[in-house]
Amino acid sequence: MQKVKNKWIKIGSEVLILASLFTLVQYLITAGLLNQYYQINLTSMCINVILAVSLSLINGFTGQLSLGHAGFMAVGAYVSVIITNMLDLPFIVGILVACLAAGLAGFIIGVPTLRLKGDYLAIATLAFGEIIRVTLQNIDYVNGPAGIMGITKLTTWPWLFGGTVLTVLVIVNLVNSSYGRAIVSIREDEIASELMGINTTKYKVLAFVIGAMFAGLGGAFYAHYFYIIKPETFNFLKSFDILVMVVLGGLGSTTGAIIAAVFITALTAALQSFPAIRMILYALILVIVMIYRPQGLMGNKELSIKIFGRIWSGRNEPDGNK
């Protein structure tokens, strides 16, 4: 009985924190206290969180090195723009179809490639990401390499916040479910989990499709905020950017991915003022973090309210901070 009560208190406090965060930012925006520069970077942060968390499901939890995330993002971005700007349907339809289309792309790509392992899978996904990009370059309906310009700005803070929270909720709950344990077992030892009777291909494809769907969501938000999409935006460097966030945050940690996504977005924005040494500083900071935290900022641990409580009460060396 006590346990159930604690659980409800936990959920209640989480909802309260999220609601107050949402209201605070919404207030700052409507009151004009958060200038455009911060709004743009806040948007980038949310989109990067969505992308990093969804990739961390594939790379961090399932242990399948995928380098094609930007490709799924591109599918989501283009499909949503076609629906909202060319067919004049509401944004919600655009988002849903974008997610489905990206998920479908993930399925089509996942089924044949997920038989591969390690480096081979990385190369295959990298190649598929590039195929998506080059295909888009050759479709006249979406203006080929020039891309689509003048996309209506529909991504607002409520959409972004809702999308980000939904992504994190779905993925955290998936990982903590029995499906999630099957997925993690594949990462730990694929042969052993197969011997235990887990259909490894099924779970790998499942993780891949869900990851791709949320990448599509990120793409839809991206397209409807940044005014222009072109195939070149979604090249393999974009995939690497997202991968860097996941690795920096720690493979197998959702909070790690969130922290790293926020950190890298803020870092990129902060370094805008130092154009000459920007990329050097960026790389240097990543190298330093990786030297001192080879397991990523969070390792495979999660940050929760409990840990904050411990730090607050002065116990800075908790045993097994889970």
Added chain:
Amino acid sequence: MKSGKKVAMLVIMLFILSIAAGCGGGSQETGGNAGDKADTINVGINVELSGGVASYGTNARDGAVLAIEEINKAGGVLDKQLKGIERDCKSIADEAMSVSAALIGENIVAQIGPLTSGDVAGSTPVMMENKVPLIAPAATAANVTVDDKTGKTRDYIFRVCFIDPFQGTLMAQFATDNLQAKNAVIYCDNSSDYGKGLAEYFEKTFTENGGVILAKEGFVKDDRDFRAALTKIKGLNPDFIYVPGYYQEVAPLIKQARELGITVPMGGCDGWDSPDMVSVAGNEALNNTYFTNHYSSQDKDPKVVKFVEAFKAKYNKEPDAFAALGYDSVQIMVQALKDAGEADPVKLTEALAKIKDFEGITGKMSIDEQHNPVKAGVVIEFKDGKQVMNTRIQP
């Protein structure tokens, strides 16, 4: 574990610091006093200093910085010094947007850059919303300054380069005036908007000048054998052949034309500007061929000579078209500031729209109602495998 934690804390501290630095902004500045807001006019330079087109951005930045220094040395504008604030947009549209917003926070009067049409598009909504003009040095896509859906000009977006198809007009002018061509054949790249647009503008101006288009032939990307069409063109015996396209197809095309005994002059566009032209077509075949471009550092115009010298002295390299266009972007803004009489972004925008006969490095220009400059271009001739400036064409 303990040291790991310390490092984690350090990283978090660094993170917070980096955010703090983000709003403070310790930017690269050219001229002027950082603290003295009232005495300086801030100009945002939002260009690609890293990423795919970093070389374009760097050169345009160098040109713009040179212009700002020269103006400050000459006493500034409206009794104030210009202050260039440089930011890198990484050749990514969303970065360009974020950089523009940051620059607007620095009270800029106008933004120079970015270079590519895509990055300018990223920057566009922020500039429009804040009513601050953007001067694009080299964005050539037509829809950069005009909304293709509504056909309306984007009020705060300007450019100092001509749009691609305009080169067709220049070449038609050159063919009539300098080559005395009475009739011509167009053999264009039908697979790109670039080729088709140029052909259309060429035809329009050439017929307006009293010329006759004998035939229009087309090729597509990756074609390698042009003999059939060329044999037909040879039979028509034209004075001039216009070949708007990219060097990959044009180089073998010219080679085959010369092999078939077609000796008439051939003309093209900046898609020809590649060292591969000479290596594929050969020195001999390229004689008597011409192409249009934005600018040539060989131009003997005293203004250009002075600019090339100053640029070489400062950076120890040859200024390319991007450097010249970056320089002109700043100069045209200064002219508009003088016309406006005060450093106000909206007044500056009005003055920019009214610019007439501005003498730039890349030619005399007037801004038309679509915010495109009507301006001169240069014709470059291949002479024994070398690119030699032939003339400057004023439409």
